[in-house]
Amino acid sequence: MKNRTEANPLDSEYTLFLGCTVPVRALNYEISARKVAKHLGLHLFDVPDFSCCGYPIKSIHRYAYLLMAARNLALAEKKGLPLCTLCSACCGSLTEANHEIQGDEKLRKRINEDLSKWLGLHYEGGIQVTHYIRALDQEVVRKKISKQVQINLSSLRVAPHYGCHYIKPSTIYHRKENPEDPKSLDELIKATGAQSVQYEDKLQCCGGGVLAMDEQVALAMAHKKLDHLRLQQADAMILICPFCNIMYEGNQRKIEKVYQTEYKLPILYYPQLLGLALGLEPDELGMKMNRVRTTELVKKINGRTD
Amino acid sequence: MKNNEPYLIIKSMIDSKTFDPNFKFLIASEPGGENIKKCFSCGTCTAGCPVREVTEHYNPRRIIRMAILGMKKEVLSSLFIWLCSSCYTCFERCPQNVKIPELMNAIKNIAVREGYLPSSMKSQLDLLASFGRLLEVTDFENEKRKESNLPLLQGRTEDSKKILSNLGLHREEQDRG
16 A cells, blocks of 8 residues: 655655535635646545545534544545545544544444445555645645746735644644644745735634534634734735635625625635746636635736736 | 523522533543543633634633533533534643543534534534535536536435434435435
8 A cells, every 4th residue: 555654755646635615615726726736746636426524523423423534534545545635624534533543443343344334345544644735845845846936926925824623633633733833834835935924813713613503703703813914914815724715705795794894805725826836827726716806916926027 | 402592691590409410421421521520620721712702602611610510401402512613722722631622522412412403513414414515516516617627526425324324313304405
Protein backbone atom coordinates (compact mmCIF):
# COMPACT_ATOMS: atom_id res chain seq x y z
CA MET A 1 0.00 0.00 0.00
CA LYS A 2 1.21 3.44 -0.95
CA ASN A 3 0.85 5.80 1.93
CA ARG A 4 2.23 9.23 2.67
CA THR A 5 4.02 10.26 5.77
CA GLU A 6 5.42 13.59 6.84
CA ALA A 7 8.87 12.14 6.22
CA ASN A 8 7.93 11.32 2.65
CA PRO A 9 6.30 14.48 1.40
CA LEU A 10 7.44 14.21 -2.20
CA ASP A 11 4.64 11.82 -2.95
CA SER A 12 1.93 13.75 -4.58
CA GLU A 13 -1.04 11.47 -5.18
CA TYR A 14 -4.24 11.75 -3.17
CA THR A 15 -7.80 10.58 -3.28
CA LEU A 16 -9.97 13.68 -3.19
CA PHE A 17 -12.84 13.69 -0.70
CA LEU A 18 -15.46 16.27 -1.63
CA GLY A 19 -18.10 15.78 1.09
CA CYS A 20 -21.62 17.23 0.85
CA THR A 21 -21.18 20.97 0.44
CA VAL A 22 -18.27 21.40 -1.97
CA PRO A 23 -19.60 19.50 -5.01
CA VAL A 24 -22.99 21.25 -4.85
CA ARG A 25 -22.45 24.68 -3.30
CA ALA A 26 -18.75 25.45 -3.68
CA LEU A 27 -17.85 24.55 -7.24
CA ASN A 28 -15.45 27.50 -7.34
CA TYR A 29 -13.46 25.90 -4.51
CA GLU A 30 -13.39 22.55 -6.27
CA ILE A 31 -12.53 24.01 -9.68
CA SER A 32 -9.68 26.14 -8.32
CA ALA A 33 -8.36 23.39 -6.05
CA ARG A 34 -8.15 20.94 -8.93
CA LYS A 35 -6.63 23.50 -11.28
CA VAL A 36 -3.96 24.60 -8.84
CA ALA A 37 -3.13 21.02 -7.83
CA LYS A 38 -2.59 20.10 -11.48
CA HIS A 39 -0.37 23.13 -11.92
CA LEU A 40 1.79 22.11 -8.96
CA GLY A 41 1.97 18.44 -9.85
CA LEU A 42 -0.37 17.10 -7.16
CA HIS A 43 -2.58 14.34 -8.57
CA LEU A 44 -6.09 14.07 -7.20
CA PHE A 45 -8.15 10.93 -7.86
CA ASP A 46 -11.91 10.63 -7.52
CA VAL A 47 -14.16 8.04 -5.92
CA PRO A 48 -17.69 8.82 -7.18
CA ASP A 49 -19.52 6.90 -4.45
CA PHE A 50 -18.06 8.66 -1.45
CA SER A 51 -20.89 9.85 0.79
CA CYS A 52 -21.21 12.28 3.69
CA CYS A 53 -18.22 12.04 6.06
CA GLY A 54 -20.55 11.33 9.00
CA TYR A 55 -19.98 14.58 10.86
CA PRO A 56 -23.63 15.77 10.93
CA ILE A 57 -24.76 12.61 12.64
CA LYS A 58 -22.14 12.62 15.39
CA SER A 59 -24.37 14.58 17.73
CA ILE A 60 -27.27 12.19 17.13
CA HIS A 61 -25.55 8.81 17.25
CA ARG A 62 -21.81 8.62 17.65
CA TYR A 63 -21.43 5.05 16.42
CA ALA A 64 -23.44 5.81 13.25
CA TYR A 65 -20.97 8.63 12.60
CA LEU A 66 -18.01 6.27 13.00
CA LEU A 67 -19.57 3.77 10.59
CA MET A 68 -20.28 6.42 7.96
CA ALA A 69 -16.71 7.67 8.25
CA ALA A 70 -15.37 4.10 8.14
CA ARG A 71 -17.33 3.39 4.96
CA ASN A 72 -15.56 6.28 3.20
CA LEU A 73 -12.20 5.24 4.63
CA ALA A 74 -12.79 1.68 3.39
CA LEU A 75 -13.51 2.97 -0.13
CA ALA A 76 -10.38 5.14 0.02
CA GLU A 77 -8.32 2.18 1.18
CA LYS A 78 -9.17 0.35 -2.04
CA LYS A 79 -7.40 3.17 -3.89
CA GLY A 80 -4.43 2.87 -1.59
CA LEU A 81 -3.76 6.60 -1.54
CA PRO A 82 -4.00 9.08 1.30
CA LEU A 83 -7.25 10.96 1.45
CA CYS A 84 -7.34 14.71 1.14
CA THR A 85 -10.41 16.82 1.89
CA LEU A 86 -11.43 20.30 0.84
CA CYS A 87 -13.83 20.74 3.76
CA SER A 88 -12.32 21.22 7.21
CA ALA A 89 -15.24 19.53 8.96
CA CYS A 90 -14.79 16.46 6.74
CA CYS A 91 -11.09 16.52 7.58
CA GLY A 92 -11.75 16.68 11.31
CA SER A 93 -14.46 14.07 11.20
CA LEU A 94 -12.54 11.54 9.10
CA THR A 95 -9.26 12.13 10.96
CA GLU A 96 -10.92 11.60 14.33
CA ALA A 97 -12.75 8.45 13.24
CA ASN A 98 -9.57 7.14 11.64
CA HIS A 99 -7.60 7.84 14.78
CA GLU A 100 -10.11 6.00 16.89
CA ILE A 101 -10.46 3.01 14.56
CA GLN A 102 -6.70 2.67 14.23
CA GLY A 103 -6.10 2.92 17.97
CA ASP A 104 -8.90 0.75 19.31
CA GLU A 105 -8.81 -2.87 18.23
CA LYS A 106 -12.16 -3.74 19.79
CA LEU A 107 -13.88 -0.87 18.01
CA ARG A 108 -12.18 -1.76 14.73
CA LYS A 109 -13.49 -5.31 15.03
CA ARG A 110 -17.03 -4.16 15.75
CA ILE A 111 -16.98 -1.66 12.89
CA ASN A 112 -15.66 -4.23 10.45
CA GLU A 113 -18.28 -6.75 11.47
CA ASP A 114 -21.01 -4.23 10.69
CA LEU A 115 -19.32 -2.90 7.54
CA SER A 116 -18.98 -6.41 6.17
CA LYS A 117 -22.45 -7.60 7.21
CA TRP A 118 -24.32 -4.53 5.97
CA LEU A 119 -22.19 -3.18 3.12
CA GLY A 120 -19.68 -5.87 2.19
CA LEU A 121 -16.79 -3.56 3.04
CA HIS A 122 -13.71 -3.77 5.23
CA TYR A 123 -11.37 -1.13 6.63
CA GLU A 124 -7.93 -2.26 7.73
CA GLY A 125 -6.95 1.15 9.13
CA GLY A 126 -4.21 1.97 6.65
CA ILE A 127 -5.35 5.28 5.22
CA GLN A 128 -3.93 8.66 6.09
CA VAL A 129 -6.33 11.61 6.11
CA THR A 130 -5.21 15.14 5.42
CA HIS A 131 -6.56 18.52 4.37
CA TYR A 132 -5.94 19.81 0.87
CA ILE A 133 -4.22 22.82 2.42
CA ARG A 134 -1.88 20.51 4.37
CA ALA A 135 -0.98 18.85 1.10
CA LEU A 136 0.08 22.30 -0.13
CA ASP A 137 1.71 23.14 3.20
CA GLN A 138 4.82 21.08 2.61
CA GLU A 139 8.22 22.61 2.09
CA VAL A 140 8.58 21.16 -1.41
CA VAL A 141 5.20 22.44 -2.51
CA ARG A 142 5.75 25.88 -0.99
CA LYS A 143 9.08 26.15 -2.80
CA LYS A 144 7.36 25.17 -6.02
CA ILE A 145 4.74 27.84 -5.43
CA SER A 146 7.36 30.53 -4.87
CA LYS A 147 9.12 29.50 -8.08
CA GLN A 148 5.97 29.45 -10.16
CA VAL A 149 4.41 32.73 -9.02
CA GLN A 150 3.93 34.87 -12.10
CA ILE A 151 1.67 37.68 -11.01
CA ASN A 152 2.68 40.20 -8.39
CA LEU A 153 0.03 40.17 -5.64
CA SER A 154 1.98 42.34 -3.21
CA SER A 155 -0.66 45.07 -3.41
CA LEU A 156 -3.25 42.71 -1.92
CA ARG A 157 -3.97 42.67 1.80
CA VAL A 158 -5.89 39.50 2.55
CA ALA A 159 -7.08 38.03 5.83
CA PRO A 160 -6.59 34.34 6.60
CA HIS A 161 -9.46 32.55 8.30
CA TYR A 162 -8.23 29.22 9.66
CA GLY A 163 -11.59 28.05 10.95
CA CYS A 164 -11.70 25.35 13.59
CA HIS A 165 -11.48 21.82 12.30
CA TYR A 166 -8.35 22.40 10.25
CA ILE A 167 -6.32 22.75 13.46
CA LYS A 168 -8.49 21.49 16.33
CA PRO A 169 -8.70 19.27 18.27
CA SER A 170 -4.92 19.39 17.98
CA THR A 171 -4.60 15.92 19.52
CA ILE A 172 -6.03 14.21 16.42
CA TYR A 173 -3.63 16.18 14.23
CA HIS A 174 -0.66 15.25 16.44
CA ARG A 175 -0.35 18.97 17.22
CA LYS A 176 1.02 19.76 13.77
CA GLU A 177 0.57 23.39 14.65
CA ASN A 178 -0.14 25.39 17.76
CA PRO A 179 -3.94 25.74 17.90
CA GLU A 180 -3.56 29.15 19.56
CA ASP A 181 -1.09 30.43 16.98
CA PRO A 182 -1.28 28.58 13.67
CA LYS A 183 0.97 29.74 10.85
CA SER A 184 0.41 27.54 7.80
CA LEU A 185 -2.25 29.61 6.04
CA ASP A 186 -0.36 32.85 6.72
CA GLU A 187 2.74 31.25 5.21
CA LEU A 188 0.84 29.97 2.21
CA ILE A 189 -0.63 33.43 1.64
CA LYS A 190 2.83 34.99 1.84
CA ALA A 191 4.06 32.39 -0.66
CA THR A 192 1.66 33.93 -3.22
CA GLY A 193 3.22 37.35 -2.63
CA ALA A 194 0.07 38.80 -1.02
CA GLN A 195 0.14 40.38 2.44
CA SER A 196 -1.44 38.46 5.28
CA VAL A 197 -3.55 40.82 7.40
CA GLN A 198 -3.63 40.33 11.17
CA TYR A 199 -6.91 41.12 12.91
CA GLU A 200 -8.84 40.75 16.14
CA ASP A 201 -10.42 37.35 16.71
CA LYS A 202 -8.44 35.84 13.87
CA LEU A 203 -9.04 32.33 15.21
CA GLN A 204 -12.73 32.78 15.96
CA CYS A 205 -15.26 30.22 14.75
CA CYS A 206 -17.50 31.21 11.81
CA GLY A 207 -20.66 30.05 13.56
CA GLY A 208 -21.55 27.52 10.87
CA GLY A 209 -21.86 24.75 13.44
CA VAL A 210 -24.96 26.32 14.97
CA LEU A 211 -26.55 27.67 11.78
CA ALA A 212 -29.12 24.87 11.62
CA MET A 213 -29.99 25.25 15.31
CA ASP A 214 -30.11 29.02 15.74
CA GLU A 215 -29.56 31.24 12.74
CA GLN A 216 -29.36 34.50 14.71
CA VAL A 217 -26.59 33.16 16.93
CA ALA A 218 -24.63 31.97 13.89
CA LEU A 219 -25.07 35.31 12.11
CA ALA A 220 -23.96 37.20 15.21
CA MET A 221 -20.76 35.16 15.30
CA ALA A 222 -19.93 35.76 11.63
CA HIS A 223 -20.85 39.44 11.94
CA LYS A 224 -18.19 40.09 14.58
CA LYS A 225 -15.41 38.87 12.34
CA LEU A 226 -16.67 40.77 9.30
CA ASP A 227 -16.64 43.91 11.46
CA HIS A 228 -13.07 43.32 12.55
CA LEU A 229 -12.00 42.81 8.95
CA ARG A 230 -13.64 46.04 7.86
CA LEU A 231 -11.56 47.87 10.46
CA GLN A 232 -8.44 46.44 8.84
CA GLN A 233 -9.67 47.35 5.35
CA ALA A 234 -8.76 43.92 4.08
CA ASP A 235 -9.16 43.33 0.33
CA ALA A 236 -10.49 39.84 0.86
CA MET A 237 -10.89 37.04 3.33
CA ILE A 238 -9.19 33.74 2.52
CA LEU A 239 -11.02 30.52 3.39
CA ILE A 240 -10.22 26.83 3.34
CA CYS A 241 -13.63 25.42 4.28
CA PRO A 242 -16.96 25.55 2.39
CA PHE A 243 -18.94 25.85 5.60
CA CYS A 244 -17.09 28.97 6.67
CA ASN A 245 -17.97 30.26 3.21
CA ILE A 246 -21.68 29.73 3.84
CA MET A 247 -21.34 32.06 6.82
CA TYR A 248 -19.07 34.78 5.43
CA GLU A 249 -20.11 34.86 1.79
CA GLY A 250 -23.43 33.03 1.54
CA ASN A 251 -24.84 34.95 4.50
CA GLN A 252 -22.96 38.21 4.06
CA ARG A 253 -25.99 40.00 2.57
CA LYS A 254 -28.22 38.73 5.35
CA ILE A 255 -25.76 39.91 7.99
CA GLU A 256 -25.59 43.31 6.28
CA LYS A 257 -29.37 43.53 6.51
CA VAL A 258 -29.69 42.34 10.10
CA TYR A 259 -26.92 44.66 11.33
CA GLN A 260 -27.69 47.57 8.98
CA THR A 261 -24.20 47.69 7.64
CA GLU A 262 -22.26 47.09 4.43
CA TYR A 263 -19.16 44.96 3.91
CA LYS A 264 -19.01 43.87 0.26
CA LEU A 265 -15.98 41.89 1.37
CA PRO A 266 -14.75 39.47 -1.32
CA ILE A 267 -14.34 35.95 0.01
CA LEU A 268 -11.80 33.78 -1.79
CA TYR A 269 -10.84 30.19 -1.31
CA TYR A 270 -7.10 29.85 -0.89
CA PRO A 271 -6.60 27.99 -4.21
CA GLN A 272 -8.29 30.91 -5.98
CA LEU A 273 -5.75 33.33 -4.54
CA LEU A 274 -2.93 30.95 -5.34
CA GLY A 275 -4.26 30.43 -8.86
CA LEU A 276 -4.23 34.18 -9.50
CA ALA A 277 -0.61 34.33 -8.37
CA LEU A 278 0.27 31.41 -10.64
CA GLY A 279 -1.07 33.39 -13.57
CA LEU A 280 -4.32 31.52 -14.08
CA GLU A 281 -7.30 33.49 -15.38
CA PRO A 282 -10.06 34.39 -12.88
CA ASP A 283 -12.52 32.42 -15.04
CA GLU A 284 -10.39 29.29 -14.80
CA LEU A 285 -10.61 29.60 -11.01
CA GLY A 286 -14.39 29.80 -10.89
CA MET A 287 -14.28 33.44 -9.75
CA LYS A 288 -17.53 34.14 -11.60
CA MET A 289 -19.24 31.96 -9.04
CA ASN A 290 -18.06 34.08 -6.11
CA ARG A 291 -21.18 35.76 -4.77
CA VAL A 292 -19.44 38.89 -3.55
CA ARG A 293 -17.93 40.53 -6.62
CA THR A 294 -14.21 40.21 -7.06
CA THR A 295 -13.86 42.67 -9.96
CA GLU A 296 -12.23 45.40 -7.86
CA LEU A 297 -9.82 42.92 -6.41
CA VAL A 298 -8.79 41.64 -9.84
CA LYS A 299 -8.45 45.22 -11.07
CA LYS A 300 -6.17 46.01 -8.16
CA ILE A 301 -3.88 43.14 -9.16
CA ASN A 302 -3.84 44.16 -12.80
CA GLY A 303 -3.19 47.78 -11.92
CA ARG A 304 -0.07 46.66 -10.17
CA THR A 305 1.27 44.40 -12.89
CA ASP A 306 0.38 46.38 -16.00
CA MET B 1 -40.43 18.25 20.23
CA LYS B 2 -42.67 20.90 21.81
CA ASN B 3 -40.69 23.51 23.59
CA ASN B 4 -41.93 26.99 24.31
CA GLU B 5 -38.77 28.02 26.15
CA PRO B 6 -36.11 26.33 24.01
CA TYR B 7 -33.20 27.50 26.12
CA LEU B 8 -33.93 26.77 29.75
CA ILE B 9 -34.04 29.80 32.01
CA ILE B 10 -34.16 29.01 35.71
CA LYS B 11 -36.36 31.56 37.44
CA SER B 12 -36.67 30.07 40.92
CA MET B 13 -34.46 28.21 43.37
CA ILE B 14 -33.55 24.71 42.28
CA ASP B 15 -34.73 21.78 44.42
CA SER B 16 -32.10 19.13 45.09
CA LYS B 17 -34.81 16.52 45.74
CA THR B 18 -35.52 16.44 42.03
CA PHE B 19 -31.90 15.68 41.11
CA ASP B 20 -30.85 12.36 39.60
CA PRO B 21 -27.47 11.56 41.18
CA ASN B 22 -26.82 8.90 38.55
CA PHE B 23 -26.91 11.32 35.64
CA LYS B 24 -23.19 12.06 35.82
CA PHE B 25 -22.40 8.34 35.79
CA LEU B 26 -24.67 7.85 32.80
CA ILE B 27 -22.78 10.62 30.98
CA ALA B 28 -19.40 9.25 32.05
CA SER B 29 -20.28 5.87 30.52
CA GLU B 30 -21.15 7.46 27.19
CA PRO B 31 -18.28 7.79 24.63
CA GLY B 32 -16.97 11.35 24.91
CA GLY B 33 -18.42 11.96 28.37
CA GLU B 34 -15.78 10.04 30.33
CA ASN B 35 -14.14 13.06 31.95
CA ILE B 36 -17.20 14.93 33.20
CA LYS B 37 -16.42 14.32 36.85
CA LYS B 38 -13.00 15.96 36.49
CA CYS B 39 -14.60 19.37 35.94
CA PHE B 40 -13.91 21.80 38.81
CA SER B 41 -16.00 24.61 37.30
CA CYS B 42 -13.13 27.02 36.60
CA GLY B 43 -15.03 28.53 33.66
CA THR B 44 -12.16 28.56 31.17
CA CYS B 45 -14.56 27.00 28.64
CA THR B 46 -17.18 29.71 29.02
CA ALA B 47 -14.63 32.54 29.06
CA GLY B 48 -13.31 31.63 25.62
CA CYS B 49 -16.53 30.37 24.07
CA PRO B 50 -17.46 32.21 20.83
CA VAL B 51 -21.11 31.20 21.18
CA ARG B 52 -21.30 32.47 24.75
CA GLU B 53 -19.85 35.72 23.48
CA VAL B 54 -22.97 36.39 21.41
CA THR B 55 -25.71 34.69 23.46
CA GLU B 56 -26.36 34.08 27.13
CA HIS B 57 -28.29 30.94 26.31
CA TYR B 58 -25.15 28.87 25.98
CA ASN B 59 -22.86 28.53 28.95
CA PRO B 60 -20.82 25.31 29.01
CA ARG B 61 -19.67 25.67 32.63
CA ARG B 62 -23.29 26.03 33.73
CA ILE B 63 -24.48 23.06 31.67
CA ILE B 64 -21.72 20.84 33.07
CA ARG B 65 -22.50 21.99 36.62
CA MET B 66 -26.19 21.20 36.09
CA ALA B 67 -25.30 17.78 34.72
CA ILE B 68 -23.03 16.98 37.68
CA LEU B 69 -25.75 18.09 40.10
CA GLY B 70 -28.12 15.66 38.40
CA MET B 71 -30.52 18.04 36.65
CA LYS B 72 -31.15 15.39 34.03
CA LYS B 73 -34.48 16.43 32.59
CA GLU B 74 -33.54 20.12 32.49
CA VAL B 75 -30.27 19.42 30.68
CA LEU B 76 -31.60 16.86 28.21
CA SER B 77 -34.74 18.76 27.27
CA SER B 78 -33.18 22.19 26.78
CA LEU B 79 -31.95 23.08 23.32
CA PHE B 80 -28.92 24.82 24.86
CA ILE B 81 -26.90 21.60 24.60
CA TRP B 82 -27.27 21.90 20.81
CA LEU B 83 -25.70 25.36 20.72
CA CYS B 84 -22.08 24.18 20.96
CA SER B 85 -20.51 25.12 17.62
CA SER B 86 -17.82 22.43 18.01
CA CYS B 87 -15.01 24.94 17.56
CA TYR B 88 -12.87 23.05 20.10
CA THR B 89 -11.46 26.22 21.67
CA CYS B 90 -12.45 24.97 25.14
CA PHE B 91 -11.21 21.48 24.29
CA GLU B 92 -7.72 22.93 23.83
CA ARG B 93 -7.82 25.11 26.93
CA CYS B 94 -9.59 23.03 29.58
CA PRO B 95 -7.09 22.39 32.42
CA GLN B 96 -8.93 19.19 33.35
CA ASN B 97 -9.19 17.71 29.87
CA VAL B 98 -12.96 17.49 30.14
CA LYS B 99 -13.15 17.53 26.31
CA ILE B 100 -16.24 19.69 26.40
CA PRO B 101 -17.36 19.41 22.75
CA GLU B 102 -17.16 15.60 23.07
CA LEU B 103 -18.97 15.81 26.40
CA MET B 104 -21.76 17.92 24.86
CA ASN B 105 -21.92 15.34 22.12
CA ALA B 106 -22.32 12.53 24.65
CA ILE B 107 -25.14 14.47 26.33
CA LYS B 108 -26.80 15.06 22.95
CA ASN B 109 -26.60 11.34 22.12
CA ILE B 110 -28.34 10.57 25.44
CA ALA B 111 -30.93 13.29 24.78
CA VAL B 112 -31.75 11.74 21.40
CA ARG B 113 -32.24 8.31 23.01
CA GLU B 114 -34.56 9.92 25.57
CA GLY B 115 -36.68 11.37 22.77
CA TYR B 116 -35.29 14.91 22.53
CA LEU B 117 -34.26 15.23 18.90
CA PRO B 118 -34.49 18.83 17.61
CA SER B 119 -36.41 19.12 14.34
CA SER B 120 -33.46 20.59 12.41
CA MET B 121 -31.33 17.60 13.41
CA LYS B 122 -34.13 15.25 12.45
CA SER B 123 -34.17 16.82 8.96
CA GLN B 124 -30.42 16.26 8.60
CA LEU B 125 -30.85 12.63 9.61
CA ASP B 126 -33.58 12.10 7.01
CA LEU B 127 -31.50 13.76 4.29
CA LEU B 128 -28.50 11.56 5.08
CA ALA B 129 -30.62 8.42 4.98
CA SER B 130 -32.31 9.40 1.72
CA PHE B 131 -29.34 10.71 -0.25
CA GLY B 132 -26.23 9.70 1.65
CA ARG B 133 -25.41 13.42 1.71
CA LEU B 134 -26.80 16.57 3.28
CA LEU B 135 -27.37 18.05 -0.16
CA GLU B 136 -29.01 16.04 -2.88
CA VAL B 137 -27.11 15.54 -6.13
CA THR B 138 -29.66 15.53 -8.95
CA ASP B 139 -29.23 15.68 -12.74
CA PHE B 140 -29.31 19.46 -12.36
CA GLU B 141 -26.22 19.46 -10.12
CA ASN B 142 -24.45 16.97 -12.34
CA GLU B 143 -25.27 19.08 -15.40
CA LYS B 144 -23.67 22.09 -13.69
CA ARG B 145 -20.65 19.97 -12.84
CA LYS B 146 -20.39 18.79 -16.43
CA GLU B 147 -20.41 22.39 -17.66
CA SER B 148 -17.51 23.12 -15.32
CA ASN B 149 -15.60 20.03 -16.47
CA LEU B 150 -15.95 18.39 -13.08
CA PRO B 151 -16.45 14.62 -12.69
CA LEU B 152 -20.05 13.50 -12.21
CA LEU B 153 -21.22 12.21 -8.84
CA GLN B 154 -23.36 9.25 -8.00
CA GLY B 155 -26.88 10.55 -7.30
CA ARG B 156 -27.52 8.69 -4.09
CA THR B 157 -25.98 5.96 -2.08
CA GLU B 158 -27.99 3.24 -0.39
CA ASP B 159 -25.18 2.51 2.07
CA SER B 160 -25.97 5.38 4.43
CA LYS B 161 -29.57 4.28 4.56
CA LYS B 162 -28.49 0.73 5.36
CA ILE B 163 -26.27 1.96 8.21
CA LEU B 164 -28.96 4.21 9.66
CA SER B 165 -31.76 1.66 9.26
CA ASN B 166 -29.71 -1.10 10.86
CA LEU B 167 -29.02 1.16 13.83
CA GLY B 168 -32.72 1.94 14.19
CA LEU B 169 -32.31 5.57 13.13
CA HIS B 170 -34.39 5.42 9.96
CA ARG B 171 -37.54 3.80 8.60
CA GLU B 172 -38.60 3.48 4.93
CA GLU B 173 -41.55 5.86 5.28
CA GLN B 174 -39.17 8.66 6.31
CA ASP B 175 -37.51 8.63 2.87
CA ARG B 176 -37.28 11.85 0.93
CA GLY B 177 -37.08 12.59 -2.73
